[in-house]
Structures are given as C-alpha cells and as structure tokens.
Amino acid sequence: VREIGQKLNVDAVLEGSVRSAGSQLRVSAQLVSTANGYHLWSRTYQREMRDVFAIQEEIARAIVNTIRGRLAHEQSAPLVQSHTNDLEAYQLYLRGRFFWNQRDNSQRREETLRSAISYFQAALQRDPNYALAYSGLADAYASVPPGISRDVAYARAKTAALRALELDETLAEAHTALARILVVQEWDWQRAGREYQRAIELNPGYATAHQWYGMYLISLGRLDEALMELNTAQQLDPLSLAVNNDLGRALYYARRYDEAIEQYRKIIQLYPSSADAHLNLALTYAEKSVLESAIRELRTWANLSGDEPQALLGYTYAVAGRRDEALRILGELEERAKTARVSPVGMAVIHARLGNHDRAFALLEQAVQQRSPFVLFLKVHPRLDPLRSDPRFTQLLRQVGLE
Structure with missing residues (x-):
C-alpha cells in the first residue's frame, strides 16, 4: 500500500470487493492509509442489487466524513448521482466507459471503441433519457x-452531445464532449472555451474536462495554463493512459524535452504496449537529435500500431542532418502519393526541415483544407519551427482561427 501511495501521490486508497449472487449484492470496502497501512474506515454492505446507487452514496459519504471529520454546508446534497433508475442501463454505461478508457491501446483501438459505442447504445435502448450514456456515445x-x-x-458525436445537454444541461461530461467537437471539427475556439469552463465549473473533479481543456490551451499557445490543467487531470486520474500521454505531449510542445522523455518512460513502464507513448517518445528523441533512440522507438511504435513509419523516419533523418536518407524517403512518399493517400503533414515537415519552404507550405495548405488534426497544434508544434518566421505561417494560423 505504501508503494501504491508513493506512485499515485495519495495519502489513502480505497480498496474492496463486489460479489453478486442472483439479486443479492455484497460490497466490502476499506479506506487504507498509505503511510502505515492502517484501516481508516471499513464496512461491508449486504443489499439487493437494486440498491447499488444507495450503496455508492453511503460509501462516498462515509469516506468524506472519515477524511474531513464532517461534511461542509453541502452535507445534505447527494455525493453520487445515478442519472438513471435502470440498473441494467447503468451497468451497460459502465461497460461502455470501461472500453472507451482503453482507447489509447492502438492494437485494440477499433475493437474497444466499437464495443464502447455498442454498450452506450444498449444503455440508451434501456433508458432513452439517459443523458450520461449520450455523453459517453459522444x-x-x-x-x-x-x-x-x-x-x-464528429457529426454523430455532436448530435449525441447536444441530446445529452437537452436532457441535462448540468452534465459536465456533455459540455466536455461538445467542447471537443467544437475544437476538432469546427475550430470554434471561443465557444469551446466556454463549454470547457462550464464543464469544470459543474464538476471540478472530472479529469477528462481538465485533460481536454489542457489540450485546447496548448492549441492557443497558453502552455503554462495547459500544464496546470493536465497536472490537475493527472492528480484526479493518476493511472489514465490518455491523461499521462497528453501530459507528455504538453511537455513536448513546451520544448521541455527531458521532462517529456521522463514522462513517456514512466508511461511505458506502466503500459509497455502503448503505441502512442513510444511514438511520442520517438518524436521527442528526434527533436533532441538522439537518432538511435528515436529510430528504436519508431520501430516499436510501428510494430505495436501496424502503422507505416517512413514519414517519421524521414523527419528524424532530416533533424539529425542526414539529408540523403531524408530525401530518399521523401521521394518514396511523393511517389506513393501519386496513387495512394499519403498524409501531407508527414511530407510537409520533412520539406520544412530540409529548407524547402514553398513545398512545405503547399502541403500544409492541403492539411488545413482536409482539416487534419495536426493543424490544431500549428501554433506550438516543434516540427514547424523552421517555418514560423515566414508570413505565410501567420496566414495558416488565421485559417484555423489561431491568430
């Protein structure tokens, strides 16, 4: 327990077990001090399955009373909101969230996201007014x-988020989901900011709101604020792969490369099969011109994700000054682009590093027209540093609404 406390940076952990037999539910819970292993509180509940929401409320209130001695002025307000009276719908929703939380596992991304959608839709079949399930679907x-x-x-996501808000305007998850769409698809930065702030106001303990708001702030170039939000998200959900990866990305965008490398190494220690962590570590090594480590991580990423590493290898060679290898890969990519879809971003950043700015801007213009997710980070991305002094770069920022 002491080791867990150190890793999570917490003073106490809640552990327990849940057993069900027919309609009977047995829940055992203990709040344990990480300093000495002492049980601060423990209790066993034997109830009917239909009482699961009441048990959640009792456990939450008992823990708050134990930690704070007594509740403040909000004592009479429920600490746990069920959002549905249908137990099966609630269980289906939890299964959907379980799969959605595994979305950063590249090897199973399609399976996990499709499973999440299926469970959220099943929850809505049970309870068509279940706002939380709509936010999960979004x-x-x-x-x-x-x-x-x-x-x-994105269209389906927005429809689901708006339906969730129609059912419950006070749902932080729904405001967060809508804000995400306003950023990635509509580039409506002002409205997205208001939605994120509203979400955090409604539920300051919702880690995903802080996480995505942090990424939003990165896009705007407000890196110090972004790091504060992402650190808050990590404190709220210390083991979240998605949150930890985004915290590493924030350090990378802030050019704090050594700290980013340390962050990604920690992630890989916990999640060795995280393709995104290996990719982001490779990109960070590339910016530091640590060629062998960058290439090793890129190959690991390619093996885990099944994606093609050529464009990123070309960029890595260009940063390291190995011009001939970079040009060879660039030629292969441009030849392939004549007959197949090749991301313009991958070629653009190689051209930028090799000094071919006209071609780089032409390809980035294509990326803007395609609404590539990469352009959300035009303002901060290290791979675009060679282009920033060119007036055409400011024009790109204007097109995306970032200037």
Missing part, C-alpha cells in the same frame, strides 16, 4: 473509430 464517436470517416464520426 466521446466514443469523437475518438473517431477506425472505419468511420472523421466527418461522420
């Missing part, structure tokens, strides 16, 4: 499951 579609176009996924 999050799952906003993650763009493989096999669904971005436009279709």
